[in-house]
Amino acid sequence: MSRVAVITGGAGGIGRAIALRLAQDGVDIAIVDRSAECDELCALLRGLGVRAGAYQCDVSDFEQAGAVCGQIVADFGGVDILINNAGITKDNLLLRMSEADFDLVVDVNLKGVFNFTKHLSKALMRSPAGRIINISSVSGLMGNAGQVNYSASKAGIIGLTKTVARELAPRGVTCNAIAPGFIETEMTRDLPGSVKAAVLSAIPLKRMGNPGEVAGLAAFLASEQAAYITGEVIRIDGGMAM
Numbered sequence: 001m002s003r004v005a006v007i008t009g010g011a012g013g014i015g016r017a018i019a020l021r022l023a024q025d026g027v028d029i030a031i032v033d034r035s036a037e038c039d040e041l042c043a044l045l046r047g048l049g050v051r052a053g054a055y056q057c058d059v060s061d062f063e064q065a066g067a068v069c070g071q072i073v074a075d076f077g078g079v080d081i082l083i084n085n086a087g088i089t090k091d092n093l094l095l096r097m098s099e100a101d102f103d104l105v106v107d108v109n110l111k112g113v114f115n116f117t118k119h120l121s122k123a124l125m126r127s128p129a130g131r132i133i134n135i136s137s138v139s140g141l142m143g144n145a146g147q148v149n150y151s152a153s154k155a156g157i158i159g160l161t162k163t164v165a166r167e168l169a170p171r172g173v174t175c176n177a178i179a180p181g182f183i184e185t186e187m188t189r190d191l192p193g194s195v196k197a198a199v200l201s202a203i204p205l206k207r208m209g210n211p212g213e214v215a216g217l218a219a220f221l222a223s224e225q226a227a228y229i230t231g232e233v234i235r236i237d238g239g240m241a242m
C-alpha cells in the first residue's frame with residue numbers, strides 16, 4: 001500500500017516542492033490550500049504515478065479543517081504523513097502592528113497547525129509509521145524585527161511540535177519541525193533590495209535556499225530512515241541562525 005501525505009499550503013513554493021518530492025517517492029498527495037489553483041500541480045503529480053487531490057480550505061478555520069480532513073481520509077483511505085506548511089506574513093514593527101494582523105498571522109500559522117494535527121491525529125495513529133512535519137522558521141528561533149506576529153507563531157509551532165511528539169510517540173507517530181531561513185518563494189520575492197542584501201550578508205553560505213532543498217529534508221523526515229527522530233527542530237538556513 002502506498003503512503004498518503006496531506007500538505008497544507010501545498011499550492012505555494014515550499015509546499016509544491018514537497019508535494020513533487022514525495023510523489024517521486026511514490027507517496028499519494030492531498031493538497032490543501034486556500035488557493036483554488038491546484039489543477040496543474042495535481043496533473044503533474046498524477047503524471048508521476050501517484051493519486052493526487054486538491055482541497056480548498058482556510059487552515060485557520062477549525063470546522064472547515066475538520067470537514068476537509070474527514071473528506072481526505074474518506075477519499076484516500078487513510079493518512080500517513082502530515083506536512084503543516086501553510087503560512088503567511090503581515091510584517092510591521094511592534095509599535096505599528098495592529099491587533100488584527102497579529103491575530104491573523106497566529107490564527108493561520110499556529111492555529112492552522114493545531115487544527116490539522118488534531119483532526120488527523122487518529123488517522124496518523126492508525127498508520128504503521130505516522131509522520132508530522134511542521135514548517136517553522138528561523139524567525140521563531142532568533143526573533144526578527146518587524147515580525148512579532150510571525151516569530152511568535154513560528155516559536156509556538158516548536159512548542160506544539162515537542163508536545164505532540166511526546167503525546168503521539170507511544171502510538172508510533174513522530175513529530176518534527178523544520179526551521180527554514182530565507183528560501184526563494186513568493187513569500188520572499190518582494191523583499192526590498194536593501195533587506196535582501198542585509199539578509200545575504202548574514203548568511204554564511206551567502207545565498208538564499210531553494211524550495212527543493214527544504215523538500216529534500218521533509219522527504220528524509222517522512223522516510224523510514226528518520227524513524228528514531230522525534231521532537232527535533234532542524235534548521236535549513238545556510239548557517240544563518242547557528
Ligand SMILES: NC(=O)c1ccc[n+]([C@@H]2O[C@H](COP(=O)([O-])OP(=O)(O)OC[C@H]3O[C@@H](n4cnc5c(N)ncnc54)[C@H](O)[C@@H]3O)[C@@H](O)[C@H]2O)c1
Pocket residue numbers: 008009010011012013014015032033034035057058059060085086087088108135136137138179180181182183184185186187188
Ligand atoms: N520562504 C521562506 O523564506 C520561508 C522561511 C521560513 C519559513 N517559511 C515557511 O514555509 C511555509 C511555506 O511558505 P512559502 O515560502 O512556500 O510561501 P508561499 O506564499 O509560496 O506559500 C504559502 C502557501 O500557503 C497558502 N496559505 C496561506 N494562508 C492559508 C490559509 N489560511 N489556509 C490555507 N492555505 C493558506 C497560500 O495560498 C500558499 O499557497 C510557510 O509556513 C512559511 O512561513 C518560509
